[in-house]
Amino acid sequence: xxxxxxxxTQSAVERFTDQYLQSLGCTIEKQGDSWDVTxxxxxxxxxxxxxxxxxxxxxxxxxxxxxxxxxxSQLCQQLLSEASxxxxxxxxxxxxxxxxxxxxxWLRESDVTVRDTQFTxxxxxxxxxxxxxxxxxxVSEYQTELLRAIxxxxxxxxxxxxxxxxxxxxxxxxxxxxxxxxxxxGVADVRSTIKSARSxxxxxxxxxxxxxxxxxxxxxxxxxxxxxxxxxxxxxxLEETRSNLSSKIDDLSERINDSEQADRVQVLEERNxxxxxxxxxxxxxxxxxxxxxxxxxxxxxxxRERHALDVRISPLTLxxxxxxxxxxxxxxxxxxxxxxxxxxxxxxxxxxxxVRCSSCNEELTEDRSLGSIDGAVQCSSCASDIGAH
Amino acid sequence: xSDYDLVDxxxxxxxxxxxxxSLGDSDGGEDHIQTVQAVRLQAGQPDSExxxxxxxxxxxxxxLEHQVDTAYRALFEMDGKALLADEVGLGKxxxxxxxxxxxxxxxxxxxVLILTPxxxxxxxxxxxxxxxxxxxxxxxxxxxxxxxSHDYIIASIDTAKSDRHRATVxxxxxxxxxxxxxxxxxxEETDRYDLIDRLSYNYAFFLTATPIQNELTDLYNVVSxxxxxxxxxxxVFHQYFVNSNQETLVxxxxxxxxxxxxxxxxRRADTDIDFTERIIDTRKFDPSxxxxxxxxxxxxxxxxxxxxxxxxxxxxxxxxxEVVSSPAALEVTIGKRLDEQSELTHADELESIMDLIxxxxxxxxxxxxxxxxxxxxxxxxxxxxxxxxQFRATQRQVLxxxxxxxxxxxxxxxxxxSQEKEDIVENFEAEGGVLVSTDAMSEGRNLQxxxxxxxYDLPWNPMRVEQRIGRIHRIGQKRSVYIFNMALNDTxxxxxxxxxxxxxxxxxxxxxxxxxxxxxLEESGTSFEDEIFERLVNAGSEVDLENDFDDMxxxxxxxxxxADKLEEFNxxxxxxxxxxxxxx
Numbered sequence: 009x010x011x012x013x014x015x016x017t018q019s020a021v022e023r024f025t026d027q028y029l030q031s032l033g034c035t036i037e038k039q040g041d042s043w044d045v046t047x048x049x050x051x052x053x054x055x056x057x058x059x060x061x062x063x064x065x066x067x068x069x070x071x072x073x074x075x076x077x078x079x080x081s082q083l084c085q086q087l088l089s090e091a092s093x094x095x096x097x098x099x100x101x102x103x104x105x106x107x108x109x110x111x112x113x114w115l116r117e118s119d120v121t122v123r124d125t126q127f128t129x130x131x132x133x134x135x136x137x138x139x140x141x142x143x144x145x146x147v148s149e150y151q152t153e154l155l156r157a158i159x160x161x162x163x164x165x166x167x168x169x170x171x172x173x174x175x176x177x178x179x180x181x182x183x184x185x186x187x188x189x190x191x192x193x194g195v196a197d198v199r200s201t202i203k204s205a206r207s208x209x210x211x212x213x214x215x216x217x218x219x220x221x222x223x224x225x226x227x228x229x230x231x232x233x234x235x236x237x238x239x240x241x242x243x244x245x246l247e248e249t250r251s252n253l254s255s256k257i258d259d260l261s262e263r264i265n266d267s268e269q270a271d272r273v274q275v276l277e278e279r280n281x282x283x284x285x286x287x288x289x290x291x292x293x294x295x296x297x298x299x300x301x302x303x304x305x306x307x308x309x310x311x312r313e314r315h316a317l318d319v320r321i322s323p324l325t326l327x328x329x330x331x332x333x334x335x336x337x338x339x340x341x342x343x344x345x346x347x348x349x350x351x352x353x354x355x356x357x358x359x360x361x362x363v364r365c366s367s368c369n370e371e372l373t374e375d376r377s378l379g380s381i382d383g384a385v386q387c388s389s390c391a392s393d394i395g396a397h
Numbered sequence: 398x399s400d401y402d403l404v405d406x407x408x409x410x411x412x413x414x415x416x417x418x419s420l421g422d423s424d425g426g427e428d429h430i431q432t433v434q435a436v437r438l439q440a441g442q443p444d445s446e447x448x449x450x451x452x453x454x455x456x457x458x459x460x461l462e463h464q465v466d467t468a469y470r471a472l473f474e475m476d477g478k479a480l481l482a483d484e485v486g487l488g489k490x491x492x493x494x495x496x497x498x499x500x501x502x503x504x505x506x507x508x509v510l511i512l513t514p515x516x517x518x519x520x521x522x523x524x525x526x527x528x529x530x531x532x533x534x535x536x537x538x539x540x541x542x543x544x545x546s547h548d549y550i551i552a553s554i555d556t557a558k559s560d561r562h563r564a565t566v567x568x569x570x571x572x573x574x575x576x577x578x579x580x581x582x583x584x585e586e587t588d589r590y591d592l593i594d595r596l597s598y599n600y601a602f603f604l605t606a607t608p609i610q611n612e613l614t615d616l617y618n619v620v621s622x623x624x625x626x627x628x629x630x631x632x633v634f635h636q637y638f639v640n641s642n643q644e645t646l647v648x649x650x651x652x653x654x655x656x657x658x659x660x661x662x663x664r665r666a667d668t669d670i671d672f673t674e675r676i677i678d679t680r681k682f683d684p685s686x687x688x689x690x691x692x693x694x695x696x697x698x699x700x701x702x703x704x705x706x707x708x709x710x711x712x713x714x715x716x717x718x719e720v721v722s723s724p725a726a727l728e729v730t731i732g733k734r735l736d737e738q739s740e741l742t743h744a745d746e747l748e749s750i751m752d753l754i755x756x757x758x759x760x761x762x763x764x765x766x767x768x769x770x771x772x773x774x775x776x777x778x779x780x781x782x783x784x785x786x787q788f789r790a791t792q793r794q795v796l797x798x799x800x801x802x803x804x805x806x807x808x809x810x811x812x813x814x815s816q817e818k819e820d821i822v823e824n825f826e827a828e829g830g831v832l833v834s835t836d837a838m839s840e841g842r843n844l845q846x847x848x849x850x851x852x853y854d855l856p857w858n859p860m861r862v863e864q865r866i867g868r869i870h871r872i873g874q875k876r877s878v879y880i881f882n883m884a885l886n887d888t889x890x891x892x893x894x895x896x897x898x899x900x901x902x903x904x905x906x907x908x909x910x911x912x913x914x915x916x917x918l919e920e921s922g923t924s925f926e927d928e929i930f931e932r933l934v935n936a937g938s939e940v941d942l943e944n945d946f947d948d949m950x951x952x953x954x955x956x957x958x959x960a961d962k963l964e965e966f967n968x969x970x971x972x973x974x975x976x977x978x979x980x981x
Contacts, residue, residue, distance in 0.1 A: 013440035024434060031428050091435035097419045098429020139436055148626050155440035179433045190426030195417050206410055225403045227626030315404045322411040324436050
């Protein structure tokens, strides 16, 4: 699925700034990379009432005086942050006359050519497109932030993937900006549509989350293993110390047997000290071994909890999209023959009904493209079987 | 792979009340698209373009597509932590130069540490300065005052890990760490590994053409330094990716997916690098009896003086090099030595060497050089030839002689200003003739318009020789390149040339192959120049000397074979691996 984020290039930043400042009512006089901007007092911006000289692309060149504008500049960040929080809902209409007919994948991949198309709209439909920010965080990986558009038909709650693409195209900086109006939907309806958009989104990003999930789990496992090895080392060290203590105690025991009374007390005391040290180590060792046998459950839990994935999903903008539904007639040509097919269609949404192969009754897809229109619609594999016979 | 338990995933849906509140707004809807665009730009990668590229001087560095692509991916797709594992000779240094230049442009490089094998440190320093205008101090520079005193440092990894410097190196938070020949840190039990493991840095670029040295776990170790946890535990990596005989990788697709996150490997076959033919013509001449007498006298003096005082090594080495370059070069150093010594221990010997110098009227090499330049004058455009010498005095003598014979000559040495240097190269291109240059000719200079080069004398450092050849035999050279080597028979020069350089096929090495051989040598604790000198002064007889040089040649040959084998092995392992950009 397409990433909804736009690449933040110098030209994108300049274009956005130009449009945004004009929408605020500013006048801009451009001389090469230097823009003199007059911002009216009434403009709804923190910059209001100022005259601004913007230097495009400049970094920290001391000789120029003005506000640098480049993707990492303060001005750019300020304008983006201001604009992104201003009008998060709105409505656009997809005009049939300005939208090229979307040829389905099963036809694009086919040798059959489309001679002409004819769309007949029957009624208007409403869809909602929501831009979601998805943030996936775990300690071992860089934080992943995604921006995804999900389009849902307002009546059926069905997901409309083609409309997502159309929406992203219409709101890219390269296209002539679509016109928008205030959205006209009730809060309850919007809540319910966002809910279904969320569940569609979860399905869409599942694979990506799985990927990070596997990596985080692997990292946690590596940490557990490292801990296990450290403990193993510790056990070995303790075993060594214990064995040293044990031989020292043995030596002392021999000395006790051999020594005079006066010395014996001192040696006994010494042996007692060592014995208690020995016992402490025994206890530590027993404890460590027990935990090793159990697989250090507490530490494992602690590590895995720390590596757990935190996925946060927030809707950022909501666009009500009016589009037309009806039927499209595709006039097709293949070798000497031609025919036409009429199927359900929505502007910006594409074909809305399945087309099936008349022989195997399988749905046509990009992988099972249209093979022949000779008398009936046939998929590529059925058409080639017939050809072979 | 399912040898581990999965960690928990918690999905939180955050509400956005402002979104619902704005539904009631009756104005401003017309600017909604702008808000959508702003949100989309905010989510975008901040400017994933190499913005510094246009600042680079195309004359100084010619960047190839795969290099630009690598720099881009390392910076923007791998978040500034990457293993650059191109096959040899594809310009990994250039890739790092571009990365560092870009970081400099974006001011994210307050402190940069480049760790290299000792023999390559100065080469790195020169390349970054000449090609990218990046000024680094090297730990071999006089001005180097320690790892806490400079922000841009190139150092040998062994200096950095030494007891003297280690604490200072580890005590700093570096912005960028570059590790050349990263395979030398593959062993987790070494001090080097420990140093890199403990270093604190934000961005890191590791370079190696052979990520795998002995066994496939080497790859695990190097990658785990960059991205801990990427392969899970060592055991899991073994069980899952390595077959039991340690020679091949299994589950390649998944390994590739993982490696794609951190490693870039360009293959020669996939790039458009194409070098023209290189033709080597080594010409050896018998010295005149007087020249022979002088050579023997100087060699005896060097031997005797060194046996008495090893502290004079550098100057003695210099004399041994000068005697085969020219009497003029030798005269300068001997003269200085006579002036400087207050209590002359060898004054008689030095005086008699001076007399021998004075006696020489015909300089064999100079006469033979005339043959080469004359051939060039007859056969190539504008008779362009570049003759390299290590010594200014030799340069002056050769220039005088050529000029006297009526050749157009140009002189290039370190004493010129940058403008003068540019003018000299321009004049040479326009007028043709012979450019006599010292090794001060910077690598960045574009001399592809010339295709004939003469090594009038030979540096004992093979990297120097490669740098000389690299001035004309570079990407963009359209003609075959002719390299003439001049040497006097039965002199150190002949030994170095015949027994060492030809053994490692130095003159036919592709750019980059040599550095892998040299860093291998360094691993075995060998400095090329010292080895040559020690063998020369310590040999008891002519036969001993020949045997000693043969021994060194065998060592070199072994290193070369090993380097070749490793390269072959790595190619085999990664064969069928498409380490290009992934689609996601």
